[in-house]
Amino acid sequence: MSKINFKISRPILYSLILLAAVAVVVAAIEFGGVYTEYRWKKHIRDEAEAKLAGEVNKIQNIILSIQQIPQNLAYVLEFSSPKKDHLRFLLDAVVDNNDEVFGSCIAFEPYSFEKDSMFYAPYLYKKNGTTVYVDPTDSSGFYFSSDWYLIPKKLNKPAWIEPYYDVGFSGGNIIMATYAVPFYSYDGKKESMQGIVTVDISLDWLSKLVSSIKMSETSYTVLLSEAGTVISAPDPQWAYNESIYTLAEEMNLPVLRKIGRNLRLGKSGFVNAGNLGGKKDWWIYYMPIPANKWGVLLVVQED
Amino acid sequence: MKNIMLMLGFFLLLPCAATHAQKTAVKKATFLPLWVPQPQFAGYYMAKEKGIYEKYGLDVTIMNGGYEHDVTASLKRGEIDFGVLFLYTGVMERAQGTKLVNIGQIFQRSGIMFAAKKTSGIQTLKDFNGKKIGVWRSVAKELTAGFLKKHGIEAEIVPFNTANNVLLQDAVDISVMMHYNEYKTLINSGINPDEIATFYFNDYGLNFPEDGIYCMETTLKADPERCRKFVGASIEGWTYALAHPEETLEVIHKYQILAKVSSNRSHARWMLNGMKNMIQSSGKKVREGNLLKTDFENLTNFLFENNFITNKPQYVDFYKDLK
Known part of the structure; x- marks a missing residue:
């Protein structure tokens, strides 16, 4: 077998060494760049x-504490049969004692609060440093098909409702969000939904x-x-x-x-x-x- | 010379006299769209904005629509001269004795559909059975009920005020919506088109035209010329709006800000683009603003057969072609 000899002239050898050196430097710079970017x-x-x-x-944690407010209210409603005055007292307690809460509502199922009244949904909200109480009992307050009522009712569990831009109650163009919780009664045999409790929070904070x-x-x-x-x-x-x-x-x-x-x-x-x-x-x-x-x-x- | 001066004076005064006549001939009109400012009513806003109503000798006030502003009630009470209603609403009102008339049928097709998330397993109409179907509480409920009855669907009907959140949060399985409106909101809430099962009413033989211009019979009788001008100018406004979409979107946005209505360009562009399809329905030979007798009869037959009306209004009484 014959042996193959590679003979490289000196200038070519120097050129190859130089090329290799440049390649190493470029690779080092590239690697350094990539590494720096990675870092x-x-x-x-x-x-x-x-x-x-x-x-x-x-x-x-704040949101969890806000969620607790209507959940507590729902719990109270499930274990009592409040009269109108009592509902007002409960709403006062919720709105007055919680800075984040803009308003709160207790909305009943049709004919659930009073047998001859389809609608009952008292609502208390803050306005100009005081609170305003509205007590809709007629169809102008139709609420059963609103998101805040319908979604927790159909899901049969509490729900956050998509934020909305309030120009009505607040009068101040505030972006609000509502957390709505169903409450129930139990007659010894079965549980039935009695209504929905809500808290509205301004999202400014x-x-x-x-x-x-x-x-x-x-x-x-x-x-x-x-x-x-x-x-x-x-x-x-x-x-x-x-x-x-x-x-x-x-x-x-x-x-x-x-x-x-x-x-x-x-x-x-x-x-x-x-x-x-x-x-x-x-x-x-x-x-x-x-x-x-x-x-x-x-x-x-x-x- | 004196005669020449007199003649010159006469001709110089003519334009002033004509302008004066035009000014005195300007007639006021009030108009209520079916809903808040949005591209669904672009033609009317552009007719106002571009001086088209003025050109026709009308001083039109466009009122803000919305939940608190019912078009039929406002027409009946004489609070407005003209308003937009769905064709089916107009027919039902007429059948119940309300003396309103359709003087311009702007939309020539239906945009109503049912939509469901594919993850719910709904692929065909049969899958609707036993599901929760969300329908508008006060809009098109007869159409949706008739659709479900026609296909023998037995499901829980859930009336809602607005379509999207109940579907997004799975409070209902299926929701009625408009292709040019809520369907895009669904996509703009993160659901991809290939994740939505769609059922368009027009694919199931219920392609009833929607928005039209209405007034009371008394309004038409009192001043048919004013009605004719309002319809003509509105149609011209629509032509302008569809030919100048970006300018129209700017104008609509201005009205939305005034009405404190949430808006974004993505949704507005989709809706305005959808209007082309609603007005210039492909494959349909109809003059702009004309209500075809066949469309009217198909709808009245549907409403009558489903017991939503007990008598069929007559086409000649209901639709007044003012062209």
Whole structure:
């Protein structure tokens, strides 16, 4: 067998060594860049997660304590047969003693409170530093097909109702959310629903709390309802008008739709939203609020 | 020379006299849409905004619609001159003795549908049996009841005020909705189109036209010319609105802000785009604003056969072609 000898001239050898050296340097720089980016992402992700987790936990506890209010009221109603005056007393206690509560209602099933009255749904709410009591007993107060009555009734369990923009009772154009709890009677054989107890909460305090979460000068937060409706955002025009899905369509950012759907499933995550027309990319950390399936987004610019 | 000056003076004064005549001929009219400001009524808002009503010699006030503003009741009480109603509402009112007339049929087809999440296992009409079906408490309930009866569906009927949240939160299994409205809201709440089972009324032989312009017979008799102008200007407003969608969306948004109505461009664009299909229904030969006798008779027969009306109004009494 013959042996093959490779003979490389010296200039070529030097060139190859130089080329290899350059390749190593480029690879090192590339790796360094990728590693730095990886470190940055990990750092931002960890920081965003830590910040949001703490705040979401706070919000979760507040929401759980709000949920307890109508649940307690429902419990009282199930174990007593209150008269009109007593109902007023109960509503006073709920609205006066809870800062977060804007209004509260005890709505009865047809002919349930009084045999000759189809409707009965006294409602107490705050206005201009005092409380206002309304006592609708006629069809003008028809409430059986409203979301806040129908949804917990048909689900047979408490429910958060999608936030709405109140221009009626408050007169102050407030975004509100309602937590509604069914209450029952038991005749020894079977349980039957007697009505729905609600608390309405203004979302101003929650918006302020969420808006205060900051990671940098340019970072901001967005609070979403279960259906993805924007409750608070830096652009006040978004609140109640846009959802994360309408923004996904208008901004041509499908990643927003994915975030909304993940939040509905109770998932959190960290995604790149692109540069949004600017020079640097934006990153979004999102986290659900388990108590009511709402979600918080922390939006951070790459730096 | 004196004669020339007189003639010159005469011709110079003519435009002023004509303008004066036009000003004095301007007639006031009040109009109530079926609902809050949204692209469903774009043609009327654009007729107002672009001076089309004015061009026709009308000074039109568009009132804010909504739950508290029932069009039929407002017409009966004489609070408004013109209003928008579904065709079936107009026919039912007429059958009950209300002397209102249809003077312009704007929508030529049905936009009503049932929708269900596919995760509920609903794929065909048979799957409706035994389920909870959400229907509007005060809108189109006869149409939905007739649809279910026609197909022998036995289910729990759940009347609601608004369609989406009850379906989203699974308080009902199936919900009635409009393709140009609530269906898009469902998608804009995170449900993908391929996750929604759809059942369009027009695919099941119930393609009844919807929005039309109505007034009381007395209004028409008192001033048919004003009615003719209102319908003509409104149709021209629709033509403008559909030809200038972005400008129309801006105008509608302005009215929505004034009425404190939630809105977004994604939904508004979808709805305005849907209006083309409602007004210029493909494959249907009909003049703009015209109510076809066959459409009227199909609907009256449906309502009569399902016992929603006990007498059939006559086409010639109900529809007045003002063209």
